[in-house]
Amino acid sequence: xxxxxxxxxxxCDLYYGxxxxxxxxNIDVEESEVTALIGPSGCGxxxxxxxxxRMNDLVEDCxxxxxIKIGEQNIYDKGTDVALLRKNVGMVFQKPNPFPxxxxxxxxxxxxxxxxxxxxxxxxxxESSLRQAGLWDEAKDRxxxxxxGLSGGQQQRLCIARALAADxxxxxxxxxxxxxxxxxxxxxxxxxxELKANYTIxxxxxxxxxxxxxxxxxxVFLLGEIIEFGKTESVFTNPKDKRTENYxxxxxx
Amino acid sequence: xxxxxxKRQVLKYVVCxxxxxxxxxxxxxxxxxxxxxxLLRGVPHIxxxxxxxxxxxxxxxxxPALMGxxxxxxxxxxxxxxxxxxxxxxxxxxxxxxxxxxRLIRIAVETLAGIPSIVYGIFGYLxxxxxxxxxxxxxxxxxxxxIMILPVIVRSTEESLLAVPxxxxxxxxxxxxxxxxxxxxVVLPCAANGIVTxxxxxxxxVVSESAVLILTIGMVVDIVPKNFTSAGTSLAxxxxxxxxxxxxxxxxxxxxLLVLVVAINILATLLGKVFGKGELVDG
Numbered sequence: 001x002x003x004x005x006x007x008x009x010x011x012c013d014l015y016y017g018x019x020x021x022x023x024x025x026n027i028d029v030e031e032s033e034v035t036a037l038i039g040p041s042g043c044g045x046x047x048x049x050x051x052x053x054r055m056n057d058l059v060e061d062c063x064x065x066x067x068i069k070i071g072e073q074n075i076y077d078k079g080t081d082v083a084l085l086r087k088n089v090g091m092v093f094q095k096p097n098p099f100p101x102x103x104x105x106x107x108x109x110x111x112x113x114x115x116x117x118x119x120x121x122x123x124x125x126x127e128s129s130l131r132q133a134g135l136w137d138e139a140k141d142r143x144x145x146x147x148x149g150l151s152g153g154q155q156q157r158l159c160i161a162r163a164l165a166a167d168x169x170x171x172x173x174x175x176x177x178x179x180x181x182x183x184x185x186x187x188x189x190x191x192x193x194e195l196k197a198n199y200t201i202x203x204x205x206x207x208x209x210x211x212x213x214x215x216x217x218x219x220v221f222l223l224g225e226i227i228e229f230g231k232t233e234s235v236f237t238n239p240k241d242k243r244t245e246n247y248x249x250x251x252x253x
Numbered sequence: 254x255x256x257x258x259x260k261r262q263v264l265k266y267v268v269c270x271x272x273x274x275x276x277x278x279x280x281x282x283x284x285x286x287x288x289x290x291x292l293l294r295g296v297p298h299i300x301x302x303x304x305x306x307x308x309x310x311x312x313x314x315x316x317p318a319l320m321g322x323x324x325x326x327x328x329x330x331x332x333x334x335x336x337x338x339x340x341x342x343x344x345x346x347x348x349x350x351x352x353x354x355x356r357l358i359r360i361a362v363e364t365l366a367g368i369p370s371i372v373y374g375i376f377g378y379l380x381x382x383x384x385x386x387x388x389x390x391x392x393x394x395x396x397x398x399x400i401m402i403l404p405v406i407v408r409s410t411e412e413s414l415l416a417v418p419x420x421x422x423x424x425x426x427x428x429x430x431x432x433x434x435x436x437x438x439v440v441l442p443c444a445a446n447g448i449v450t451x452x453x454x455x456x457x458x459v460v461s462e463s464a465v466l467i468l469t470i471g472m473v474v475d476i477v478p479k480n481f482t483s484a485g486t487s488l489a490x491x492x493x494x495x496x497x498x499x500x501x502x503x504x505x506x507x508x509x510l511l512v513l514v515v516a517i518n519i520l521a522t523l524l525g526k527v528f529g530k531g532e533l534v535d536g
Contacts, residue, residue, distance in 0.1 A: 055427060060349065087429035097420040099439055109438070110428040159424070166428055 004071040005169040012066030036211035039221030053089040090163030094175040096155035098147035110166035133161035153184025173203040295508025318491035328395025337406030345414035366404035374468035389471030389484040402455040413447025453521040463489040
């Protein structure tokens with residue numbers, strides 16, 4: 001993969017069987033920015049997100065046309081190494097999904113996949129990933145305990161640490177705080193603000209305050225289209241599209 | 254004020270409840286009578302000589318039958334577990350559950366599970382004992398039992414695999430894991446308890462099976478088997494074997510068998526509880 005990790009999407013359409021889920025999507029995601037995807041349920045935000053690390057490959061009769069580039073590489077080219085793509089493009093899911101194994105083994109999962117087995121090296125990766133995810137102090141004494149014993153908010157930070165351990169360049173987050181209480185949500189939002197220095201972040205959120213708090217740019221999805229994309233501030237204070245205004249003022253969605 | 258309609262409702266409720274209670278009572282009593290009868294008749298005749306002593310005409314022992322049962326468990330599990338678990342992995346992870354072929358395979362597996370065991374017995378006799386020339390032997394009986402428990406293992410293993418939440422598979426794929434790594438490092442460990450439970454239940458089937466063995470391992474009650482090609486007997490078969498000449502020993506063998514099967518089922522239930530305890534709770 002190239003050394004640049006900006007995302008360029010051009011004329012992209014996605015179909016689930018006959019359903020046209022994404023319609024002529026165009027967007028540019030710059031490096032080291034947080035891009036928020038907002039819009040009503042079922043409008044294609046998550047589908048779009050899962051297109052960027054090819055998670056939609058797991059869905060049968062999902063068809064994609066158009067161009068999706070990360071750096072200079074079209075990620076849907078035949079020769080694309082999907083494993084390497086997913087290593088570079090980490091993902092955090094809506095519900096925390098730690099593996100039912102120890103905290104340590106969760107974090108070490110991706111490094112082991114990519115051939116890191118030396119204990120000292122793994123120890124370093126585990127510690128630095130947990131520190132980045134702000135979980136080290138809480139987890140350092142229970143690295144060998146099952147991760148399922150952590151609270152929901154801790155589990156989600158563990159999942160972030162697990163994604164960071166793969167050393168990604170881009171982080172995709174699919175409503176990472178929707179299953180969490182306000183305090184855990186605050187912690188994760190602070191974390192996103194810290195992480196954006198080193199990672200390009202694309203985050204789906206239903207919480208518009210959250211989008212204004214954490215994102216640099218915002219894309220508004222409606223029925224599979226991006227109806228507005230721009231600086232978060234201008235999207236929220238001065239929307240160009242009437243439908244955006246209706247959505248952010250709560251008139252539908 | 255109670256209306257007539259209300260009274261009728263109450264009456265119906267009470268009658269239905271009584272009928273259900275009576276049915277439960279009868280089935281429990283039947284079970285208890287069988288267990289108490291077998292234990293009362295059998296336990297007084299159980300002693301060290303009977304369990305582990307050398308077999309003699311005056312004091313028959315079940316050492317040959319215990320060894321035989323062990324042989325059968327080992328052979329049938331060594332053969333059926335890898336094949337059964339492999340098939341279940343294929344069905345659960347590599348096929349689309351709606352495809353016609355998979356539905357056909359599933360119907361075939363269900364049918365196999367429903368075939369009377371004596372039919373497996375005659376199959377084993379004709380194929381392993383006669384056609385392949387194994388003669389009456391543990392290997393012939395064990396292979397036949399392996400075929401018989403295969404559908405049990407496939408079905409319950411597949412269920413355990415399908416019970417592993419999709420979110421864990423996605424989590425693994427999203428970290429760049431291959432399908433094989435996902436199956437071996439995430440899905441199988443999560444399903445391990447369920448798989449082990451299914452293997453234990455399969456052992457229960459092996460231990461309690463008799464019809465298959467009458468036709469495949471011969472009924473040599475008095476010699477401890479030397480190896481897998483020996484003829485011999487199992488606990489269940491020994492009950493039948495003893496019943497004519499040694500009714501007391503038959504009852505004692507029955508008691509041993511009963512205790513063994515109950516123990517196996519308790520073990521499976523305990524493991525099932527560990528399995529159900531929420532390691533797999535989604536989210």
